[in-house]
Amino acid sequence: MQFSKITIETIHQLKTIVKPQNVFTDEETLKRYSHDETEDLSFLPEVVVKPETTEEVSALLKFCYDNTIAVTPRGAGTGLSGGALPVFGGISLSMEKMNKIIEIDARNLQAHVEAGVITEVLIDEVAKRNLLYPVDPSSKGSCFIGGNIAHGSGGPRVVKYGTLRDYILNLEVVLPNGEVIWTGANTLKYASGYNLTQLMIGSEGTLGVITKAVLKLVPKPSHNLVMLASFPSADSACEAVSAVFRAGMTPSALEFMERTGMEWVLKYEEIKFELKDNVEAYLLVEVDGNNLETLRADCEKIGEVLYKHGCSDILLGESASEKEELWKIRRKMPLSVKANSVYKEEDTVVPRAELPKLLKGIKEIGNKYGFKSVCYGHAGDGNLHVNIIKESMTEEAWENQLPLGIKEIMQLTVKLGGTLSGEHGIGLIQKPYMSIKFSEVHLQLMRSIKQVFDPKGILNPGKIFN
Numbered sequence: 001m002q003f004s005k006i007t008i009e010t011i012h013q014l015k016t017i018v019k020p021q022n023v024f025t026d027e028e029t030l031k032r033y034s035h036d037e038t039e040d041l042s043f044l045p046e047v048v049v050k051p052e053t054t055e056e057v058s059a060l061l062k063f064c065y066d067n068t069i070a071v072t073p074r075g076a077g078t079g080l081s082g083g084a085l086p087v088f089g090g091i092s093l094s095m096e097k098m099n100k101i102i103e104i105d106a107r108n109l110q111a112h113v114e115a116g117v118i119t120e121v122l123i124d125e126v127a128k129r130n131l132l133y134p135v136d137p138s139s140k141g142s143c144f145i146g147g148n149i150a151h152g153s154g155g156p157r158v159v160k161y162g163t164l165r166d167y168i169l170n171l172e173v174v175l176p177n178g179e180v181i182w183t184g185a186n187t188l189k190y191a192s193g194y195n196l197t198q199l200m201i202g203s204e205g206t207l208g209v210i211t212k213a214v215l216k217l218v219p220k221p222s223h224n225l226v227m228l229a230s231f232p233s234a235d236s237a238c239e240a241v242s243a244v245f246r247a248g249m250t251p252s253a254l255e256f257m258e259r260t261g262m263e264w265v266l267k268y269e270e271i272k273f274e275l276k277d278n279v280e281a282y283l284l285v286e287v288d289g290n291n292l293e294t295l296r297a298d299c300e301k302i303g304e305v306l307y308k309h310g311c312s313d314i315l316l317g318e319s320a321s322e323k324e325e326l327w328k329i330r331r332k333m334p335l336s337v338k339a340n341s342v343y344k345e346e347d348t349v350v351p352r353a354e355l356p357k358l359l360k361g362i363k364e365i366g367n368k369y370g371f372k373s374v375c376y377g378h379a380g381d382g383n384l385h386v387n388i389i390k391e392s393m394t395e396e397a398w399e400n401q402l403p404l405g406i407k408e409i410m411q412l413t414v415k416l417g418g419t420l421s422g423e424h425g426i427g428l429i430q431k432p433y434m435s436i437k438f439s440e441v442h443l444q445l446m447r448s449i450k451q452v453f454d455p456k457g458i459l460n461p462g463k464i465f466n
Contacts, residue, residue, distance in 0.1 A: 001461050003070040003088055006046035010069070014049055014091075017059045022097065024048040033074065033092040037139075038082040038429060039344060045072065045092035052097045054172060054180060054211045061209065062178025064091065064458055071176075072460050073205035075147025076118070078139040080345055081427030083151060083204045087462040095146050098211060101125055109217040110169065110186060115146025115210050122215075132220040134161035137423070138331055146210045152202035154423035156253035156286075156330070159380030161218070165201050172212035173200055176454040186214045199449070204425050205460040207453040224252065224288035225295050226317040226326050229306045230279040234258055234375075235356050236310035237281035241379045242353040244285075247305045249298060253286040254380030256355075261333050261374045261387075268336035271328055279312065283379065284330050333376050334385075342390040346406060347430075348413045349422030352382040361412045362386055369405035370397060383422035403432075410436045426464045434465060 004010075014023045024030070025047050034042045051057045064071050070090030077084055086092050099116035106129050113122060120140040123133050136155040137143055143153070149171070153164055171183045173196075184190050184197035200207060231237035237256060244254065259280045266273060283306065287298045303314050317323040337343055350358050359375060362384075366373050371393055377385040386409065390398055410420055410433045420430050420437050434443060443465060450457070 001070075001088060001457055002068070003090055003458070003461070004068050006069070006090065010067070011047060013063060014047065014060070017063060018049060018051050018056045022050040022052065024050075033077070033094065034086070036074075036077040036079045036082065036084040037338075038080055038085065038427070040342070041082055041085060041428070043085045043087045044089065045086040046089045048092045048094060050094045050097045054098075054174065057093075057174045057209055057211055058178045058180050060091075060093070060178075061174055061176055065177045065456060068456055069458060070461050071458055073150070073209050075115070075144035075150065076139070076142050078137075078143040079147065079151060079425065079427065080347070081151070081421065081425040081429045083425050083427035083460070083463060084147075085428055087428065090458075093209065095144060095209075095211075098146075099144075102212070104129060104131070104217075106131065108186070109219075111215045111217055112212065113145055113215065114212055115144060115149075117145045119143050119145055119148060126217055127220055130220045131217040133167065133215060133217055135164045135167055138334055145213055145215075149201055149210055149213060150203065150205050151425040151427075152423060154378065154381075154383065156255055156378050156380075158378060158383075159254055160250050160252040160288075165198060167216045168197055168201055168213060169216055170214040171197050171200050171210055173208035173210055175208045176456065176459045180211075188216070202425065204427060204463055206450060206463055207459065209459070221252075221288040222290045223292045223295055224286055224323070225299055226323040227285045227299055227303070228315040228317070228326050228329075229283045229285065229303075229311045230276065230313040230315075231281045231283070231309075231311055232278055233310070234281040234359055237283050238355040238359055238379065240283065240306050240309035240311065241355055243305050243309055244302055245352070245380075247301065249302050249305070251285050251302065251380060252288040253284065253378075255284040255330050255377070256379035256384070257282045257284065257330060257333060257376040258374055261337065261376050262329065264336040264340045264374070265329050265332050268339055269328065269332045271332075272325060273329065276313070283311075284326060330376070337374055337387045337389075340389075344388045344402070344406070345424075346386040346388070346409060347383070347421045347424035348386055348409065348418060349381070349383040350413055350416045350418030352380065354416040354418070355379060355382060355384065358384060358413065358416055358418070362409055365405050365408045365412070368408075369401050371402060371405060378422070381422070382418065407433060407436070428463055431464060431466075
């Protein structure tokens with residue numbers, strides 16, 4: 001792709017579109033915006049721009065479209081697929097200053113927000129009104145709503161409440177040529193032509209820049225209970241997952257964690273928990289609702305299922321501090337893995353009953369190619385995060401052999417009825433594997449959609465497909 005380089009004149013023009021203090025060319029800022037949380041990859045933008053209004057985003061994109069300047073939209077930079085990496089330089093378009101909660105409409109159970117609102121800030125704000133926004137990725141304390149939408153982010157409570165797609169009613173989007181549209185309507189039903197709202201979700205900033213969103217809320221449950229179940233093998237823990245649902249139970253969260261991940265968390269964070277011998281995997285199970293006695297009965301029934309599948313012990317968290325301590329183990333696992341070793345993370349997802357086959361296959365592939373993996377994830381919806389650890393692998397094996405192993409993991413995932421990513425997106429990292437899941441006809445349809453929205457290819461170039 002051929003894009004125009006940023007010149008002194010370009011910088012001058014940008015400072016007439018947004019406030020001059022919101023245009024950055026200093027080395028420190030460029031470095032900070034050259035990476036997200038994807039491994040150790042770094043691509044320097046030529047300039048960082050932080051608009052404050054939709055009108056500024058519109059004018060900025062029109063200018064870039066007219067002058068064929070590459071623009072990489074950026075949320076909080078917490079992504080794990082390289083979606084915010086400015087691989088062609090150009091402008092890193094940060095949405096961090098568009099961070100207002102415009103309205104919480106309790107009558108209609110809706111929230112109107114700007115794209116730069118931090119997810120946990122919204123969750124806490126609606127909770128004050130006894131409402132729940134259940135989309136809570138592990139990075140909820142820093143990630144933005146707009147980034148979540150652009151990548152189709154999930155989190156542990158998808159299993160009961162549904163995916164992010166179920167909570168996005170309407171989006172304000174700035175198209176690459178600067179035009180502004182609302183994609184849908186602030187209604188629960190929508191049968192009025194093509195659903196552009198759903199198209200924008202997971203489009204990773206390649207079709208337009210999301211500036212505002214109307215989100216669906218639900219009443220907040222009064223109570224929850226948390227259980228941590230120990231298993232002598234990872235296989236038995238995975239087998240227990242689908243059994244819980246077949247028994248008629250729907251937890252609000254059901255998370256899987258391997259022992260190694262638990263060990264690393266306890267080294268990384270001060271948590272009161274004792275790892276017992278002969279335990280290789282754990283399931284973190286949460287139930288929520290408005291009747292505490294019903295929840296206790298649910299826990300007993302779930303416990304019976306877990307014990308039938310080899311569970312050796314169940315720790316119940318009832319007080320707020322106990323529940324927080326158990327959840328902290330799971331929330332801190334990604335950070336502890338990153339702190340422990342150089343790694344690559346794959347975001348596999350299969351029908352939940354296929355989890356045992358997926359996990360077994362991942363370990364066999366690791367043995368074949370000489371790498372170890374630490375697995376954890378949202379087992380309740382079949383979403384397993386595979387953290388491949390470098391440890392003693394040579395640079396040659398890491399660079400040349402590992403991609404072959406990852407390709408086999410993707411092939412296995414698809415063979416089991418799954419797909420390449422459950423919530424992290426394709427971005428730059430998963431792009432080489434798209435043909436494993438999608439036919440050329442499918443890929444061409446995607447390219448054609450991109451061409452309609454962005455004929456000059458200026459928005460987040462190099463992502464999802466070439």
